[in-house]
Amino acid sequence: MLTLPNMLTLSRIVALPLLVALLWWPQWAPGYLAAFAMYCLMGITDYFDGYLARAKGTVSRLGVFLDPIADKIMVAAVILVLSAQGVLTGPYVGDLHVIAGLVILVREIAVSGLREFLGGLQVSVPVSKLAKWKTTFQFISLGALILGNALPSWNAWVGGFQANVPHTVGLATLWAAAALTLITGWDYLRTGLKHMD
Secondary structure (H helix, E strand, C coil): CCCCHHHHHHHHHHHHHHHHHCCCCCCHHHHHHHHHHHHHHHHHHHHHHHHHHHHHHCCCCCHHHHHHHHHHHHHHHHHHHHHHCCCECCCCEEHHHHHHHHHHHHHHHHHHHHHHHHHHCCCCCCCCCCHHHHHHHHHHHHHHHHHHHHHCCCCECCCEEEEEHHHHHHHHHHHHHHHHHHHHHHHHHHHHHHCCC
């Protein structure tokens, strides 16, 4: 059923190839600025599709199915492209920031598999408040990393080195999201283990 919330969700999936294309050239600041605007718009549609579905009483099975998929493929695509193009790198640890992105991707796959397993047992796993904070940090971090390449001259001196402000915020919040990812992933796993033989 193609309600307005479902069309908003589908718009995020359809727009994803364009977002990836804009992120492909990290030295192209205007492209990254356009990608940042698109990323923000996709985040707004993520909020409004759920809000409208609940407010109008039009929550559908299609929407429940598509919404988390749209979120996960957007996050996965952005992390992979930023990793491939060398954006997930920074002072002190170099490209080890990729590990934070990897932790997030592994958790998303594992929790999706767990939800599928538990769904077959008619067991629902509600989203915790901590998981919502994880999602918030995740969206902020990826947006900030994109914005950092869009505004390469927005720099400040931090700990004896010059750093791009949005990029540094993006890396810090990426690690915060990765830490919350481990905590919430473990919580979901503990719930799942109770229903395994």
